[in-house]
Amino acid sequence: MARMKILIVEDDRALADVLAYNVRQAGYEVLSAYDGQDGLTQAQVKTPDMIILDLMLPVVDGLEVCRRLRADPATRDIMVLMLTAKAEESDQLIGFSLGADDYVTKPFSVKVLLERIKALERRRRGTETTTTDxxxxxxxxxxxxxxxxxxxxxxxxxxxxxxxxxxxxxxxxxxxxxxxxxxxxxxxxxxxxxxxxxxxxxxxxxxxxxxxxxxxxxxxxxxxxxxxxxxxxxxxxxxxxxxxxxxxxxxxxx
The missing domain is CATH 1.10.10.10 (Winged helix-like DNA-binding domain superfamily/Winged helix DNA-binding domain)
Known part of the structure; x- marks a missing residue:
């Protein structure tokens, strides 16, 4: 089975590097982008299976990135895990309303984040094996x-x-x-x-x-x-x- 490809869109380069290292060590292929526009471009060109998406991004903010991903037939099926310091209940509701598959707030445990990634991966595999189409x-x-x-x-x-x-x-x-x-x-x-x-x-x-x-x-x-x-x-x-x-x-x- 091919490794799942994960795009990390995070403008804090030190955090992006830590995430990339740990996600790669967990067995996934990793791509990185440091602003929202680059994230959108890579999503369209490299078609990752999942995007770990910060919300407070330069150029195009994370909510707008998610909105555009879901509006584009070529990217709307990519799983989106929002990773953000915006922890209010209303922020989470907005994220889910725009099509986020999961929402993790900062500060976070890397181990917990990896488990959330695995949970999304299991969900996708379960969807693909459903017999009644x-x-x-x-x-x-x-x-x-x-x-x-x-x-x-x-x-x-x-x-x-x-x-x-x-x-x-x-x-x-x-x-x-x-x-x-x-x-x-x-x-x-x-x-x-x-x-x-x-x-x-x-x-x-x-x-x-x-x-x-x-x-x-x-x-x-x-x-x-x-x-x-x-x-x-x-x-x-x-x-x-x-x-x-x-x-x-x-x-x-x-």
Whole structure:
């Protein structure tokens, strides 16, 4: 099996060198960039499997880098691990809303960071070995092999986490998933985040589904479900609101 290629985008060269050394010692191929524009260029040209991305970067900041990566079909499937000193809850929610696969705050343990990298690698391998490639329900079609989602034939431009979230819900219409189950499905079992992080992804997904957003129902006090075929919205579901959730100001969508 080929070694996973990891691009480190970090403007602190001393830290970048320490990261590169440890990631290389762990068996990965390493690339380095010291500003956001160079990071984008290398992502497009060298197609790494994962990017360790600082947020406070010169030329192009890390959030904009992530936004552009997810907007470009050539780079949107690259895993992104944000590594930053911005540790506020709102910062993490913004990062995940832009399509980050994981979020690690500085200062950090190199050993813990390597375990987070391994967790993302396991998640990718698990995705690649799933046997059922296409699932469809009520006009929504998910093609895992092509990483393509459509609703009544209209393509949906989804982040990696939104794609996994929609697939999880669509595979079992009518089943209620609590937030922790959806975090495991969309972000990975090894990801440690706030439960309401999943509300960010649900809200973004509903916006992209537009008039078909009500297929994803909020079950009060529990979580979410994909509407059961043939069933009408029931009294325990509210398709248009995310319970007890207020989106932080400043979140941008891709």
């Amino acid at each position: 296409v699932v469809a329900s009520q006009g929504v079609t998910i093609d895992r092999r092509r990483h393509r989602a459509t609703v009544h034939g209209k393509p949906l431009q989804l982040t990696r986490s939104e794609f996994r979230l929609l697939e999880t819900l669509t595979r079992q219409p009518g089943r209620v998933f609590d937030r922790s189950e959806l975090i495991d499905a969309a972000l990975g079992e090894d990801t440690v985040v706030m439960e309401r992080t999943i509300d960010v992804h649900v809200r973004a997904l509903r916006r992209k589904m537009a008039e078909f957003a009500d297929l994803i129902e909020t079950v009060r006090g529990v979580g979410y479900r994909f509407r059961d075929p043939g069933a009408s919205p029931s009294s325990d579901a509210d398709a248009d609101t995310d319970e007890d959730y207020a989106e932080p100001a400043g979140i941008s969508r891709i």
